[in-house]
Amino acid sequence: MSISIIGFIGYGAMASLMGQNLEQAGYEIIAYTPSGKGHGDADVPMLASPRLVAEQSDAVILCVPDDAAENAALHGPDGLLAGLREGQLVLDTSTVSPEQADNLATLLGERKVEVMDTPMSGSTPEADKGALIMLAGGPKETLKRARPILDCIGRITLHTGPAGSAARLKLVVNGIMGGTLNIIAEGIAYGLAAGVDRNVLFDALQELAVISPHHKRKISMGKARKFPSQFPTRLMSKDMGLLMEAARRCGVPMHGMAAASQNLAASNHYHANEDYAALIAKMERDAANR
Incomplete structure (x- = not known):
């Protein structure tokens, strides 16, 4: 599955800077936030639910503050899981517990969705310049597919091992x-x-x-x-x-x-x-x- 549309779950200070760099690389960006309002680029369409983001994206980037926010976005009739399709790619840039990362890998694996935990090292200055250090946990084959995206938002990607290792x-x-x-x-x-x-x-x-x-x-x-x-x-x-x-x-x-x-x-x-x-x-x- 080729990737041209990337959907964000969470579009705050870090995600919006990543989104800008992805837009400059030619990707189309859509997003969801609980408030219905994003940070930064006003031209990014803000959708009404994580499910809609999943249904309208080729790849999804999670960028939420904690386990609770991630679970709220994943579950329910309008959650991300309800809209994901087999073969999609999900990258979780959030800093969550190891157990949360393991659980996400299991849930998405059952749906035959490719997933990596990809938290970043760096703050807004690095995100603005596309100079984050990206940590990537998951299969090498998935990393190969994800690398063009990660290369737009980071200066280097470190493969840390299996799912959950980056978290x-x-x-x-x-x-x-x-x-x-x-x-x-x-x-x-x-x-x-x-x-x-x-x-x-x-x-x-x-x-x-x-x-x-x-x-x-x-x-x-x-x-x-x-x-x-x-x-x-x-x-x-x-x-x-x-x-x-x-x-x-x-x-x-x-x-x-x-x-x-x-x-x-x-x-x-x-x-x-x-x-x-x-x-x-x-x-x-x-x-x-x-």
């Missing part, structure tokens, strides 16, 4: 991001409380090779005390929770990740829709009395 690796990636940001925020809080000049502290951290470019962006937000939402705190906090539960199931102790998860959960109370770098501001207020 698991994504939790590793986001855990490292959240855990590292927590360490940075704690270090900044100590430096400020100890009397280090604020500008000197933030500027010095920008020069260190041990801090990634991603986290240097977060430090810049912290210095400016402005946190435009490239990766909302509510989503990072959710992902840390998924990682903690997945690690518990595997019997893996995660003491450092647990501390980061708790701090991000507390930050989420105040900064849910701001970038997760707002943890720096929370630590600055709480620990350094600023």
